[in-house]
Amino acid sequence: MDAYLNKIYEMMYLPIVSPYNLLENAKIDNYSYVKYYNSDEGLIAEMKCDVPREGEKTFYYHFDKKDYLKKIYMEVDGIKEIVFDRNKAIQEAKSEYFALRSQYDEAI
Numbered sequence: 001m002d003a004y005l006n007k008i009y010e011m012m013y014l015p016i017v018s019p020y021n022l023l024e025n026a027k028i029d030n031y032s033y034v035k036y037y038n039s040d041e042g043l044i045a046e047m048k049c050d051v052p053r054e055g056e057k058t059f060y061y062h063f064d065k066k067d068y069l070k071k072i073y074m075e076v077d078g079i080k081e082i083v084f085d086r087n088k089a090i091q092e093a094k095s096e097y098f099a100l101r102s103q104y105d106e107a108i
Contacts (some may be wrong), residue, residue, distance in 0.1 A: 004097035011090045016069045019045050020063060032056075043067065059083075 010016065019036060022045045026034040032048040045061040060073040060080070072084035 004093060004100065006089065007093045008097060011086060011093060015067055016086075017061070018067050019043055019061070020071075022047065025049070041070070042063075073105055 022034060023030050025047055028049075030052075032050075034043050034045065034047040036043060038044070039062070041062065041063075042064040043065070046058065047061075048056060048058045050056050055076075057073040060075070061069060062071040062073070064070050068086070070086050071086075073080045074083045075081075082101040092094060
C-alpha cells in the first residue's frame with residue numbers, strides 16, 4: 001500500500017516532468033521540433049515526433065504557473081486526445097488505494 005501512497009504523493013506534490021526535461025527531446029533523431037509558448041493557464045510544450053510503427057504525432061504538454069505538468073494531449077490527423085490528466089491520475093490512485101485498503105481491512 002505504500003506504493004499507492006507514494007504515487008498519490010508524487011502526483012499531488014511533485015512536478016513529474018518539467019519543461020526543461022522536454023527540451024532534451026529536441027536532440028533525439030525522431031523529433032522534428034520542440035517549442036514552447038504561453039497560455040492563460042501556464043506554459044505549453046509542443047513537440048512533433050515520429051513514433052515507430054505509428055507515424056508522426058504531435059504532443060502538447062500543459063504546465064501550470066509552477067511548471068507542474070497538468071495534462072498531455074496527443075494530436076493525430078488533426079484530432080487531439082488527452083493521454084494524461086494529473087487530476088484524473090490522482091483520483092484513480094486514491095480510488096485504487098481506498099479499494100485495496102478496504103479489502104485489507106475486511107481480511108483482518
